[in-house]
Amino acid sequence: MGRDAPAAPRMAAPAAAHAAPAVGDADRRRARDIHxxxxxxxxxxxxxxxxxxxxxxxxxxFERGELTSGTTGRHHGQLHSGARYAVGDTDIARECMEEVTILRRIAAESIEMNYGLFIALDDDDVDYTAAFERACSESGIPNRRLSTTDALRHEPGMNPNARHAVMVPDGTIDAYRLPLQFLATARAGGATIRTFCEVTGIDSSDGRVSGLTVRDYRSGRDERIAADVVINAAGPWAGSVAALAGVGLPITPAPGTMVAVKGRLCNMVVSHLHPPGDGDIIVPQRNLSIVGSTQWKVDDPDAIRTPPDDILRLLDRARELVPAFAGAEFHAAWTAVRPLSGRTDAGGRELSRNFQVIAHASDGAAGLFSVTGGKATVLRAMGEAVADDVCRFTSLAIAGRTADTPLLAHREFFRRQERVHEPV
Ligand SMILES: Cc1cc2nc3c(=O)[nH]c(=O)nc-3n(C[C@H](O)[C@H](O)[C@H](O)COP(=O)(O)OP(=O)(O)OC[C@H]3O[C@@H](n4cnc5c(N)ncnc54)[C@H](O)[C@@H]3O)c2cc1C
Structure with missing residues (x-):
């Protein structure tokens, strides 16, 4: 990961022969005073x-609207095994596969482990297959080549004229429930969540952040809130949030369109066995089938519209993968914006899908961290990387445990409402 964190971690002192309080205990007490x-x-x-x-x-x-009202509530819903990225970047692919394994353990209710088929439609795809399989294997992604006859047994909805297919452990994520599981667990642990609160200012003194200015749309009031550390996790809006602290952030907001038709036309995730491009993934979500996506760049993530040409192109591509798209009833088309790390003069597909945690100490805003890039599949890993950097910054030797902690059910979020709007 691209990290830019300050100061090396403080190491725990060697254990004393007799029971002096563990460094971890002292750090845990101190942690409670850090906001x-x-x-x-x-x-x-x-x-x-x-x-x-x-x-x-x-x-x-702090969330300016409703929870998951940004890109999170609108993404394609694929749990990426990493196969899609393996040929270009084995590190991302490996990370996706590791997170699939972890999410199945800690958040099973938000995941449908329906597996994926990458299908080869022409000679180029057939030629690409060996490199694809090799890259998957190098990334730790189980993969199995199937004849068309065998693949059709697993997925009768796929194009019967495919040349062959490769099965990988892709799946479907519930884009809404998964974050709610994290939020419910955090709130049960004492966290405060404030919706309809837009951060309009980041305060600092002597080169270090000291707090926020927040507009609470429920009360109509502006509040000043003290904070020792500020994390900018504003997705495609992260550039505007960083600017509140006078900091420039290398980020490219890159929208993409998806189209849903009625009916579950396939039960597995069906992808085109070729380098990543437009309209090459179909994800079944409950009783819908969703094809995506496209990609372009914008300056303002709030000023996007869904291009009509995208919808027609996506439906064309979808028919090549799952022919029943031809007669399916249109359900919806929408666009979401990727918060890609880095800047580019080209279209954006060349930018890495990797995430970056950027510490802004060298920009004169120590204590401010921004996170860019990534994907929903690796959200837990992104949270862990940010938390590691915050612990380094605050000299806390407390290790993360999220990989081994099952999350509360998403319903718990609604059962325990009491802290949602509680002022700090
Ligand atoms: C077309 C498309 C398809 C995708 N498909 C997949 C997929 O199939 N699988 C996958 O794993 N990933 C997928 N992704 C990637 C994934 O959706 C994103 O990486 C992820 O949702 C980003 O989450 P986030 O929390 O970083 O950003 P967001 O969800 O956008 O959250 C940022 C939040 O910050 C809030 N905010 C902004 N400014 C302020 C402010 N000043 N004060 C308070 N709040 C503020 C916004 O309202 C927003 O809710 C897809 C992305 C796109 C665009």
């Missing part, structure tokens, strides 16, 4: 909130 403000209530903010709360820090999350 972390997290900007953004998408999947990334939710995972950060959970991780830091579990490590014992006092955390408040």
């Amino acid at each position: 972390v403000a997290i900007v953004g209530g998408g999947g990334t903010g939710a995972a950060i909130l959970h991780d830091l709360t579990q490590r014992g820090l006092r955390c408040t999350l």
Whole structure:
């Protein structure tokens, strides 16, 4: 991961022969006095909130609208095994596969483990297959080549004229429930969540952040809130949030369109066995089938519209993978915006899908961290990386445990409402 964190971690002292209090206990007591403000209530903010709360820090999350109202509530819903990225970047692919394994353990109710088929439609795809399988294997992604006859037994909805298929452990994520599981667990651990609260200012003194200005749309009031650390997890809006502290952030907001038709036309995730491009993934979500996506760049993530040409192109591509798309009833088309790390003069597909945690100490804003890039599949890992950097910054030797902690059910979020609007 691209990290830019300050100061090396403070190492725990060697254990004394007789029971002096463990360094971890002292750090845990000190952690309770550190207030972390997290900007953004998408999947990334939710995972950060959970991780830091579990490590014992006092955390408040601010979301300008409803929870998951940004990109998180609108993504394609694929649980990426990493196969899609393996040929280009084995590190991302490996990370996806590791997170699939972890999420199945800690958040099973938000995941449908329906597996995926990458199908070869022409000679180029057939030629690409060996490199694809090799890259998957190098990334630790189980993969199995199937004849068309065998693949059709697993997925009768796929194109019967495919040349062959490769099965991988892709799946479907419930884009809404997964973050709610993180949020419910964080709140049960003492975190505060404030929705309809937009961060409009980041305060600092002597080169270090000291708090936020927040507009609470429910009360109509502006509030000043003290914070020792501010995390910018505002997804495609992260550039605007960083600017509140006078900091420039290398980020490219890159929208993409998806189209849903009525009916579950396939039960597995069906992808085109070729380098990533437009309209090459179909994800079944409950009783819908969703094809996506496209990609372009924008300056303002709030000023996007769904291009009509995208819808027609996506439906064309979908028919090649799952022919029943031809007669299916249109359900919806929408666009979401990726918060890609880095800047580019080209279209954006060349930018890495990896995530970055950026510490802004060298920008004159020590204590401010921004997270860019990534994907919903790796949100837990993003939360852990940010929390590791916050612990380094605050000299807390407290390790993360989120990989081994089953999350509360998403319903618990609604059963325990009491802290949602509680002021800090
Ligand atoms: C077309 C498309 C398809 C995708 N498909 C998949 C997929 O199939 N699988 C997968 O794993 N990933 C997928 N992704 C990626 C995934 O959706 C994103 O990486 C992820 O949702 C980003 O979450 P986030 O929390 O970082 O951002 P967001 O969900 O956008 O959250 C940021 C939040 O910050 C809030 N905010 C902004 N400014 C302020 C402020 N000043 N004060 C308070 N709050 C503020 C916003 O309202 C927003 O809710 C897809 C992305 C796109 C665009």
